[in-house]
Amino acid sequence: MRVLVGCEFSGVVRRAFRSVGHDAWSCDLLDSADGGEHIVGDVRSVLNDGWDLAIFHPPCTDLAVSGARYFASKGDRQASALEFVRQLLAAPIPRVCLENPVSVISTKIRRPDQIIQPHQFGHPESKTTCLWLVGLPKLVPTAILEPTRWAVTPGGRRVARWDNQTLGGQNKLGPSDDRWKKRSETYLGIAQAMSQQWRADYE
Ligand SMILES: C[S@@+](CC[C@H](N)C(=O)[O-])C[C@H]1O[C@@H](n2cnc3c(N)ncnc32)[C@H](O)[C@@H]1O
Numbered sequence: 001m002r003v004l005v006g007c008e009f010s011g012v013v014r015r016a017f018r019s020v021g022h023d024a025w026s027c028d029l030l031d032s033a034d035g036g037e038h039i040v041g042d043v044r045s046v047l048n049d050g051w052d053l054a055i056f057h058p059p060c061t062d063l064a065v066s067g068a069r070y071f072a073s074k075g076d077r078q079a080s081a082l083e084f085v086r087q088l089l090a091a092p093i094p095r096v097c098l099e100n101p102v103s104v105i106s107t108k109i110r111r112p113d114q115i116i117q118p119h120q121f122g123h124p125e126s127k128t129t130c131l132w133l134v135g136l137p138k139l140v141p142t143a144i145l146e147p148t149r150w151a152v153t154p155g156g157r158r159v160a161r162w163d164n165q166t167l168g169g170q171n172k173l174g175p176s177d178d179r180w181k182k183r184s185e186t187y188l189g190i191a192q193a194m195s196q197q198w199r200a201d202y203e
Contacts, residue, residue, distance in 0.1 A: 001199075003023065003024035003025070003052065003055070004051040005026040006043035006054060008057055009031065010185040011038070013191040016192050019195065022195070027043045027046055028040065029042065047087075047091040052200065053097075053136075055097045055099070056097070056099065058081070060101050062078045062080075062081040063078065063085070064101045064103050082105070082108050085098065095136045096136070097136055098132040099129060099130070101127070101130065102128050109132075112131055119144070121142050121143060121190045121192075122142060139193050139194065141193075142189060148161065
């Protein structure tokens with residue numbers, strides 16, 4: 001398949017699809033981090049280039065619910081971020097996945113088709129990740145990890161806890177220019193599940 005991985009500079013999803021034989025390309029306003037097959041530019045300019053599958057990771061800065069206290073000051077920026085998402089979801093590509101954290105996409109456009117966690121795909125972290133799917137089946141968890149610890153709520157309820165954010169203590173990184181890049185990379189286990197499960201012959 002010809003696979004477009006839009007809004008990806010890391011190459012994680014692109015490499016996962018290439019490793020199982022697909023003609024996969026990433027596209028981002030930024031250069032690729034790994035020098036692989038990559039288009040530098042606005043992903044909207046390549047949507048008509050004959051792709052079989054597209055996976056999009058649009059920026060969540062103006063959409064994520066975790067930034068809700070700033071919504072009032074984000075008026076126009078949030079409207080254009082939502083318009084970007086609408087354009088990607090309406091791309092003339094038969095199979096589309098759009099990934100974002102819990103965000104206003106759910107209330108302003110539509111609810112996600114699936115909510116996944118890294119700990120369902122072999123990573124010890126929790127990071128609620130929403131998927132909006134067009135023409136694709138839900139991802140099947142591949143390696144479900146047990147919680148790394150338990151906590152007790154003030155009401156006495158025992159709740160599962162997983163590590164948060166990234167491996168290798170990256171969630172404890174100090175401020176730096178590329179901190180957001182490391183934190184926004186797609187988890188390898190999720191990328192591999194996409195490439196192994198979203199094949200041309202699953203229908
Ligand atoms: C949250 S990051 C996603 C990173 C991705 N998960 C990865 O592993 O590389 C969002 C990315 O969208 C890119 N971006 C924003 N607007 C874009 C556009 N119009 N066309 C292509 N990429 C865009 C940004 O440069 C940024 O790298």
